[in-house]
Amino acid sequence: xxxxxxxSNAECPECGAQIAQRxxxxxxxxxxxxxxxxxxxVKSVAPFxxxxxxxxxxxxxx
Amino acid sequence: MRLAMLFxxxxxxxxxxFESATKRGITLERVFxxxxxxxxxxxxxxxxxxxxxxxxxxxxxxxxxxxxxMGTFVCNPYKAHKxxxxxxxASVLLGKAGVPTPKTFGAFTPDAAKAAAKKLGFPVxxxxxxxxxxxxxxxxxxxxxxxxxxxxxxxxxxxxxKVYYLQEHINKPGxxxxxxxxxxxxxxxxxxTSTEKSGWITNTGRGGTASNCPVTSEIRELALKAxxxxxxxxxxxxxxxTGDGRLVVHEVNHTTEFRNSVEPTGADIPGKMVEYFVKRxxx
Numbered sequence: 001x002x003x004x005x006x007x008s009n010a011e012c013p014e015c016g017a018q019i020a021q022r023x024x025x026x027x028x029x030x031x032x033x034x035x036x037x038x039x040x041x042v043k044s045v046a047p048f049x050x051x052x053x054x055x056x057x058x059x060x061x062x
Numbered sequence: 063m064r065l066a067m068l069f070x071x072x073x074x075x076x077x078x079x080f081e082s083a084t085k086r087g088i089t090l091e092r093v094f095x096x097x098x099x100x101x102x103x104x105x106x107x108x109x110x111x112x113x114x115x116x117x118x119x120x121x122x123x124x125x126x127x128x129x130x131x132m133g134t135f136v137c138n139p140y141k142a143h144k145x146x147x148x149x150x151x152a153s154v155l156l157g158k159a160g161v162p163t164p165k166t167f168g169a170f171t172p173d174a175a176k177a178a179a180k181k182l183g184f185p186v187x188x189x190x191x192x193x194x195x196x197x198x199x200x201x202x203x204x205x206x207x208x209x210x211x212x213x214x215x216x217x218x219x220x221x222x223x224k225v226y227y228l229q230e231h232i233n234k235p236g237x238x239x240x241x242x243x244x245x246x247x248x249x250x251x252x253x254x255t256s257t258e259k260s261g262w263i264t265n266t267g268r269g270g271t272a273s274n275c276p277v278t279s280e281i282r283e284l285a286l287k288a289x290x291x292x293x294x295x296x297x298x299x300x301x302x303x304t305g306d307g308r309l310v311v312h313e314v315n316h317t318t319e320f321r322n323s324v325e326p327t328g329a330d331i332p333g334k335m336v337e338y339f340v341k342r343x344x345x
Contacts, residue, residue: 027072027092030071054070056117060118062316
């Protein structure tokens with residue numbers, strides 16, 4: 001797979017925009033919707049599926 | 063040997079750790095903490111070692127405790143998470159161990175918190191006992207600001223937000239340091255410099271910038287001493303330079319982030335983490 005190659009699209013669950021799958025993207029990564037700015041979690045890569053990302057909770061950190 | 067990494071989301075750090083494991087031919091299973099279903103009353107060991115990278119402090123504590131009781135080596139161990147993740151406990155231990163650290167008071171009521179602030183003198187820094195990324199870390203310049211903070215916490219806070227943690231404000235030179243400790247090795251350090259966006263705070267998650275900090279023998283010794291308070295493991299030790307040229311440790315991070323640190327330091331932090339984790343899991 002060439003870096004940057006588009007594989008498939010998934011729908012933003014917040015605004016319905018089509019989001020292109022980046023090469024190398026993995027389940028569990030958080031991306032932003034280019035249209036509405038929502039944070040989205042990659043739920044699957046084949047097929048490419050997205051869900052609204054979990055909210056950052058008060059106890060999240062390092 | 064069956065090894066896994068436990069995490070909430072695939073952060074850039076976690077992705078780097080998986081890549082480092084793959085490069086070394088190590089299979090690190092992916093376990094999302096959201097999918098854990100632990101039968102608490104049965105003894106069941108699934109993994110020899112688990113690298114704990116959950117984003118959630120609550121999930122970190124419970125899953126680490128559970129896994130350790132099942133006989134799994136957890137990195138960092140439960141005890142390290144428990145003690146580092148609670149600033150109240152961490153300050154007590156740092157002070158007791160003689161690690162230079164800002165003067166800090168704990169109190170349970172607004173009146174006691176005000177008495178502590180009087181002892182420290184304004185400005186004081188108030189932090190929640192749990193929390194990260196400088197969230198709700200406030201510099202309070204006078205009684206009025208302190209009163210507002212205390213009233214907010216009393217009216218809106220939960221029980222742990224009413225455990226008041228007040229710290230001496232260190233007039234640092236617009237930066238502090240994050241020092242990475244893996245086992246008994248200090249692998250690198252960054253300066254975190256505050257910006258217009260981050261204000262007085264230096265946290266890179268809040269807009270502070272990262273640049274290489276040469277690891278002097280003083281920095282190394284202090285970082286190792288601070289990390290040792292919490293037991294052998296992987297830590298990000300935060301320290302500040304005081305106006306009179308001393309270094310003080312203000313926090314030890316038990317699930318340290320490093321996404322902005324590999325490039326400026328040139329240190330293979332994820333690779334060293336994986337190597338340490340595998341070595342310790344074999345013991």
